[in-house]
Amino acid sequence: xxxxxxxxxxxxxxxxxxxxxxxxxxxxxxxxxxxxxxxxxxxxxxxxxxxxxxxxxxxxxxxxxxx
Amino acid sequence: xxxxxxxxxxxxxxxxxxxxxxxxxxxxxxxxxxxxxxxxxxxxxxxxxxxxxxxxxxxxxxxxxxxxxxxxxxxxxxxxxxxxxxxxxxxxxxxxxxxxxxxxxxxxxxxxxxxxxxxxxxxxxxxxxxxxxxxxxxxxxxxxxxxxxxxxxxxxxxxxxxxxxxxxxxxxxxxxxxxxxxxxxxxxxxxxxxxxxxxxxxxxxxxxxxxxxxxxxxxxxxxxxxxxxxxxxxxxxxxxxxxxxx
Ligand SMILES: Cc1ncc(C[n+]2csc(CCOP(=O)(O)OP(=O)(O)O)c2C)c(N)n1
Ligand code: SF4
Ligand code: SF4
Numbered sequence: 592x593x594x595x596x597x598x599x600x601x602x603x604x605x606x607x608x609x610x611x612x613x614x615x616x617x618x619x620x621x622x623x624x625x626x627x628x629x630x631x632x633x634x635x636x637x638x639x640x641x642x643x644x645x646x647x648x649x650x651x652x653x654x655x656x657x658x
Numbered sequence: 659x660x661x662x663x664x665x666x667x668x669x670x671x672x673x674x675x676x677x678x679x680x681x682x683x684x685x686x687x688x689x690x691x692x693x694x695x696x697x698x699x700x701x702x703x704x705x706x707x708x709x710x711x712x713x714x715x716x717x718x719x720x721x722x723x724x725x726x727x728x729x730x731x732x733x734x735x736x737x738x739x740x741x742x743x744x745x746x747x748x749x750x751x752x753x754x755x756x757x758x759x760x761x762x763x764x765x766x767x768x769x770x771x772x773x774x775x776x777x778x779x780x781x782x783x784x785x786x787x788x789x790x791x792x793x794x795x796x797x798x799x800x801x802x803x804x805x806x807x808x809x810x811x812x813x814x815x816x817x818x819x820x821x822x823x824x825x826x827x828x829x830x831x832x833x834x835x836x837x838x839x840x841x842x843x844x845x846x847x848x849x850x851x852x853x854x855x856x857x858x859x860x861x862x863x864x865x866x867x868x869x870x871x872x873x874x875x876x877x878x879x880x881x882x883x884x885x886x887x888x889x890x891x892x893x894x895x896x897x898x899x900x901x902x903x904x
Contacts, residue, residue, distance in 0.1 A: 594659060603678035605872075605879040611839055628678070646663045647839040650683030651674065652690075657659040 593641025594657040595633040601653035602630035608645035608654065614638040617645060666690040668699050670719045675710075679879020681836040681869025682711055685778055686718070688846040689747070692853060693720060702745045703737060705730040708758070709751035710784045728759015731766035734773040742772070745856055749776045753783040756792040756816050763822070767862050770827020774852045775864040777818060780871035781890065788874030792816040795893055800874070815893055819866050823900040829861035831900040835868040835891055837883045848898070860903055868894055 595616065602624065608631050609617045616639045620632035630653075633639070641658040665671065668690035676682050693702050699720050706714035708726035715722035725733040730748040738746045748766075755763050755777055766773065782800050783789040789802040793815050797806040807815075819831040830852050834845030845867060852863035868890045870882035877885055 593662075601673050605679035607679060607879055607883065610880055610883075626673075641662060643663050644839040647842050648684070649687070650676065650678075650680055652665050652669055652683070652687045654663070655661060655665070656663040658662045 592636050592658075593639045594636055595639060595641075595645065596655045596657070597631050597633055598653045598655075599624045599630040600626075601651045602628070603651055604628045604630050605650060606631070607648045607650065611644045611648040613642065613644065614640065666694045668693040668702075668719050670717055672716065674717055675713060677871075677873045679870055679872045679882055680710070681780060681867060681871070682778060684836045684842060685776060685867050685869060686714070688842065688849060689749075689776060690718065692846065692850045695850070696853060696857070698745050698853075698857070701743060702747065704747045704749050705733050705737070707750045707754040708785070709754050711749055711751060711778065712785070714749060728754045728757070728762055730754070731759065731762040731771070731773070731775070735766055735769070735771045738771060738773050742859075745853065746773045747776055747853075748773055750778070751784065752777070752779045752781065752793040752818075753786075753789075753791045756818055760792075763818075767822040767828050767864075768825045770825070770829075770861045772856055772859050772861060773863075774849075774856045775862075776849065777864055777866040778869045779818070779866055779890075779894065780869045781815075782871060782874055784871045784874055788871070793818070793894075795889060817894060819864060819899045822862075822864060825862075827862050828864070828900060829902045830855050830863040830898075831866075832864075832898045833866040833868065833894060833896050835886050835896050836870065837886050841896070855903060866894070868896070
């Protein structure tokens with residue numbers, strides 16, 4: 592099992608990680624960051640394999656992965 | 659739990675000014691990862707262009723110099739000749755490289771300068787409001803081609819890697835698409851090879867990244883990635899275009 596951390600102040604909510612994740616672990620948050628954007632949110636350590644594909648597509652390098 | 663992916667040391671821990679889904683961010687990240695992997699952070703110098711990447715010195719955690727208006731290959735030439743042991747990277751957009759600075763890039767390539775060019779092709783001038791660039795697709799609507807680019811009026815999209823490949827001094831030219839993870843990983847391999855060629859002092863290397871500008875394409879980040887795959891790749895084929903060091 593793996594864990595993904597998203598730095599919500601770097602994330603701009605582009606949603607590309609959601610597209611990339613083969614396990615459907617990511618979604619857009621209903622909350623805001625300081626810039627008023629809805630950042631991505633990770634919510635399922637049961638599904639997440641730590642494959643890292645979300646981090647590969649992230650244009651803002653907002654994702655860290657733990658395994 | 660152990661950390662298996664984190665921000666590369668070569669990228670400062672700051673938020674960029676790029677729009678959501680902009681390809682510049684991905685190109686910055688893979689360049690920073692490669693610089694870390696090759697252990698060359700202390701000797702790397704990026705020359706940043708005019709365009710949206712003009713503020714790259716705020717983001718890279720190594721030396722960055724700014725040379726506006728397509729003159730980065732000229733500044734890179736000077737730096738590499740004076741400090742040959744440094745790794746010199748000319749980072750350019752398509753307006754900067756293929757319009758404003760076409761003369762500089764052609765002559766630097768023809769001289770076979772031992773520099774590496776990171777060429778971010780988003781098919782228009784991003785920073786100034788989405789005007790046509792030499793790489794704009796036929797039929798593509800931009801601020802200056804509101805009816806779509808017309809060949810008889812504006813010529814064909816210029817294929818920079820193919821153009822530069824004719825020079826003997828160019829030893830590596832490759833193009834990739836910043837779309838899904840697979841293509842991004844391929845692009846990273848290309849850029850790593852280009853930098854290894856510079857480290858071995860073998861000649862001029864260039865990697866072109868087909869890169870999203872969701873803002874001026876007036877698309878969502880997701881649609882912009884599809885646009886690259888469906889519209890840009892047929893015009894700008896991806897893959898290694900020239901490699902004399904196989
Ligand atoms: C003398 C002069 N001419 C033109 C400009 C406007 N200018 C700023 S950035 C730019 C080109 C940016 O386009 P590109 O290289 O495609 O980079 P992008 O912003 O798309 O990454 C131009 C023409 C300027 N600042 N000064
Ligand atoms: S590491 Fe892989 S499985 Fe986990 S959230 Fe990222 S893309 Fe999904
Ligand atoms: S205008 Fe286009 S190229 Fe510039 S930061 Fe925004 S998306 Fe990127």
